[in-house]
Amino acid sequence: MTASSPVLVVTQLDDATADVVIKELDRRAVPVVRLDPADFPDTVTVTARADGFGLAGEVQTPTRTVPLDRVRSVYWRRPGPYTAPEELDSQDARWCADQSRYGLGGILAALPGTHYVNHPWRNRAAEYKPAQLSAAAQCGFHVPPTLLTNQAEEARRFASEHGPVVYKPLYNTDYTDQDGRGLTVWVEEVAAEDLDAGVSRTMHLFQRRVDKVADVRLTAVGGQVFAVRIDGSPGLDWRRHYDDLTYTLIDTPPDVTKAVQDYLAVFGLVYGAFDFGLDASGRWHFYECNPNGQFAWFPASITDEITTAIADQLHHPDRDRR
Incomplete structure (x- = not known):
């Protein structure tokens, strides 16, 4: 070229x-x-x-x-x-x-x-949450106990054994109200008694809630990682509270860095946006990896670093950056 x-x-x-x-x-x-x-x-x-x-x-x-x-x-x-x-x-x-x-x-x-x-087919393969959870466990991440099911009885049993439990959608399907405004299905805590026959209508993902003190969004670009601690969220899903949040670029523990690189290799990814819950002991709990997650909403000082790393990948594709 x-x-x-x-x-x-x-x-x-x-x-x-x-x-x-x-x-x-x-x-x-x-x-x-x-x-x-x-x-x-x-x-x-x-x-x-x-x-x-x-x-x-x-x-x-x-x-x-x-x-x-x-x-x-x-x-x-x-x-x-x-x-x-x-x-x-x-x-x-x-x-x-x-x-x-x-x-x-x-x-x-x-x-x-x-x-x-990333390659579009690699993106697609890496979007499936069951595959993400399986790969994360293989790569050494700490994965909270998770249940995928369409059986209400199994969901209630899981909630009783591992509660508090949260529900997460498996895919962000586009929804709109009668006026055409976009709707989002957020991560929400659920109780065993709330899990009724509606569970049988499709697949559901339930996960033990992490007792977190902060969230972490780690953006990986080739061999570089940019971990951002997110504080200030008053609820489970920090995406609902952007105006309340603070962002701090932090160091990534070596074991997490290795797991991230191994995970990218499993799916053949160059880029990945990883979400973690950080508990009081300092353990990083793996939630998911969006192979095409956004980052431009970070403060400019953080956005600029990630932008430079991606531009380097695109500008100099012949360089080995893994």
Whole structure:
């Protein structure tokens, strides 16, 4: 790759985390192309050829042309969903969206000689919480007792044996109210008597509540780790209380650093946002790892360090940063 080889940023329009990374790459005079698959086929076009040398061709946005075999690296952030022309009925629209996902999506995931942060298929594999919990235990993290079930009786028994217990959604499905406002299912404490027949309708995750004194968000970028202690949350889920929080960059215990690196290796990740509960004894309790978690809401001094690490990965993909 040459100095003119672009970094491809795959994300939707409103993405503050991608924005700060793009700004840093711009400061370094690294060419950047921003692309959202949701804009295909309306304003994005693609032509790809496959032969004995792999994929070649180009993707065009309204303002840029991207040679498929010249992409330096890909920052895969928060792309919008694949879509279809509005005039199509539901079955035809679904067919077209699937063709886009497996066609354009397949092309973007197979760019020759390209460094991904992270590869979209690695992201997807690492999003499943049961796989996260299993890998975390194998890598040496302390994982609170957890139950995955659709049986109310088992859930009640677990809550009685390990209470207090919290419920966590297994995936952040988009929900809106009647006015179109986004709704979120938060981490909440549940009692055994509250677990009724509704448990049988789908899979649920219950976990022993950590008696924590603070939360920790650790952002890993290759071989670098940035652990931030989060204090001030009046409730279980600190994401509900941003205005009350304070953030402090702290040292990461060596055993946690090793477990983080082992975990990234299990899933083939370059980047991961890990959440922990910190108890009074100093033990870090593993909650989850978002392979594509955000960080731009931190104070600028912390955001800048993480941004630099990601920009380094994208700017110099030939360097071994693991």
